[in-house]
Amino acid sequence: MNTPSTRRRRAAASVALLAAGVAAGGCGLLGTDKKADSDGAAGQGKVTITLAGPNQWNTSGSSFGPSWEALVDAFEKREPGIEVRTQVLPLDGFIQTITTQLAAGTAPELVFNQPPHKAHEVHALDAELDKPNPYVEGNQKWLDVFKKEYFGPGVSKAVSKESGKLEYIPFNLVAIGLFYNKDAFAKAGVDQPPATWEDFRSACKKLKSAGYDPVALDKGGLAPGWTWESISTQLLDKYYDKWNAFDATGKPGTAPTVTEKSISKAIKEGALTAAGTPEVAESLKLYKEFFDCGTPNWTGVADGGATVGHRDFVSGKAAMSWGTDFAVEALKSDAKFPIGTMPFPTITKATTPLSTDAPARYGASVGGTSYMVPSTVKGEKYAATIKFLQFMSSPAVKPWLDATGGLPAIEGVEPSPETAGLLQGEWGKPFRVTGLPGGPEGTSFRDVFDGYLLGKRPLDEELPDLQKWWDRGVEAGIKKNNWGEEDWAK
Known part of the structure; x- marks a missing residue:
């Protein structure tokens, strides 16, 4: 999957x-x-x-x-x-x-x-x-x-x-995270990097008012994957004990992070469904909100460079951008402003009652x-x-x-x-529950989510469509990993 x-x-x-x-x-x-x-x-x-x-x-x-x-x-x-x-x-x-x-x-x-x-x-x-x-x-x-x-x-x-x-x-x-333009933040009156989703909402409004696209985006698949993961892992944290069925080797037990196999079991058995697990719809809503704060024509922006939407970020057009620590040398050369890095914002109960205030985590490797x-x-x-x-x-x-x-x-x-x-x-620590999946291995997250993120498909259509992607992904994963003889996979 x-x-x-x-x-x-x-x-x-x-x-x-x-x-x-x-x-x-x-x-x-x-x-x-x-x-x-x-x-x-x-x-x-x-x-x-x-x-x-x-x-x-x-x-x-x-x-x-x-x-x-x-x-x-x-x-x-x-x-x-x-x-x-x-x-x-x-x-x-x-x-x-x-x-x-x-x-x-x-x-x-x-x-x-x-x-x-x-x-x-x-x-x-x-x-x-x-x-x-x-x-x-x-x-x-x-x-x-x-x-x-x-x-x-x-x-x-x-x-x-x-x-x-x-x-x-x-x-x-x-490690990944968000780079930001310190000059843009200062000009927009954003006193510090947004730590929570409410802070992020406020920062986006201020940055737009100051003439910036808050987040640099492009047509590549990195921002859709990293953003979906960063949001859903927070809201799913509450299911750590319930879904944690296999250790890191695939044997019955538990793992520090709920594995792909455990997530597949939860989907196969109906413990996790797109329409029935409320955190899925909530993740999708926040996912779209993040992209709505980004480059308006992102599907037409070529990817490439040290960060997501690199050209818009280093030119000063956009104020934040996804990237890794390896981006620094290129940014020092290309950007004419001081840069900083920040974690993805934490989604708290102030944003949604479905939050348990689990912090945003990703971890280095x-x-x-x-x-x-x-x-x-x-x-x-x-x-x-x-x-x-x-x-x-x-x-x-x-x-x-x-x-x-x-x-x-x-x-x-x-x-x-x-x-x-x-x-x-x-943010520097690994998350506890693997992020919600897209489709079968090899499927682009853009294939799964573009219609919804671009406003061409409403949420009530996206949810059943997402379930179909999941079902196909689970069956493909069972076949690839030879899980078919296990009771949960039959």
């Missing part, structure tokens, strides 16, 4: 890569940074390792940017016997490139972790993570430097589904910048690679994170001022 949660990591990663300015031309041709272009003498007497992955921060086909170069320089000064080269892979081909290299045994020492691979093609790092990180004062176990809620053997997103091992090291976290070590890397190159990974999980990364807006994956490092709002309060 096409729940926002099943797409959240893909969507977040997608915007993370958009932050590199794909709309401005992408990465270009395969390239390497200035270190890779140095003559042979520069590397004599040194162990040279190469890191290969996509450029998530700018449009360069040869460099991840000055802050990355400075970080690598800092490592090489600390470890003069090691040279680190950066190989920038094209956005439209890095997955195939790395997958092919891993299978052939020709991959460089560090590769981006997202491409599909077999467990035997990369080093499991559990044993290394049990050793001290020499770049963190007083550390006894490298694993302890990471924020345990995001990375570790007990975090399902962090371990290999094939081996159950930790195969990569995260350099940062990825390790779906940002992470790297693996191919199993073909041995000896001194392996030792040098581990040192670089340890350095990248030490406080030394803070200048790079501050410059790029990256959110720290390790303890003791504060996020940059521009992106701190993406982890603010409860």
Whole structure:
């Protein structure tokens, strides 16, 4: 079933890569940074390792940017016997490139972790993570430097589904939220980012009166998915205990977040219906209200760029925009105003009696910048690679994170001022109930909701139509996941 949660990591990663300015031309041709272009003498007497992955921060086909170069320089000064080269892979081909290299045994020492691979093609790092990180004062176990809620053997997103091992090291976290134009807020008399839906309503009125579109929107699918999820997860929080039937592996039990399988069971058994569960209609009403506060002709606005409706946002036409922490470097370049970040507003009882005042939550994850070590890397190159990974999980990364807006994956490092709002309060914690679904996997949320959001289909027609999408999605999910023999699925 096409729940926002099943797409959240893909969507977040997608915007993370958009932050590199794909709309401005992408990465270009395969390239390497200035270190890779140095003559042979520069590397004599040194162990040279190469890191290969996509450029998530700018449009360069040869460099991840000055802050990355400075970080690598800092490592090489600390470890003069090691040279680190950066190989920038094209956005439209890095997955195939790395997958092919891993299978052939020709991959460089560090590769981006997202491409599909077999467990035997990369080093499991559990044993290394049990050793001290020499770049963190007083550390006894490298694993302890990471924020345990995001990375570790007990975090399902962090371990290999094939081996159950930790195969990569995260350099940062990825999180979504709303960016805002501080100058626009000041001009409109919005004293602070809206914390509740009532605050949001008030801010929208003030921003419109001041000549701004409150929210930048475009024809892409990110805003429909993220907004639907952010609203419905709040109103559904009350059903956490009632619907929580399976653990994260799909076995009977409970999970920290009610799973897609549990939601499918609730729909199949009639515990959750579009017309009979009042929070569905209420979510739809607030969903449309949010879009009515956005770019009027959003279906005609091309997507692309670091944020949703990027051109309208950076031009100052719109005051808020959905995005991830990876958007910061592009926004610093494109926007001529100071930016801030904020959580999605919390829907309280002041807005609807169906609220339990459950806070808006989304949570960060390790779906940002992470790297693996191919199993073909041995000896001194392996030792040098581990040192670089340890350095990248030490406080030394803070200048790079501050410059790029990256959110720290390790303890003791504060996020940059521009992106701190993406982890603010409860928003930085995972929601408890998966957001209401759309249709079968592969269905666009726009296919499901456009008619309603554009005012072409009334609520009383949208609800039964939505139920049909759900029913098709549940049956497709039962078939795909081989749940058909379970009693609830028959």
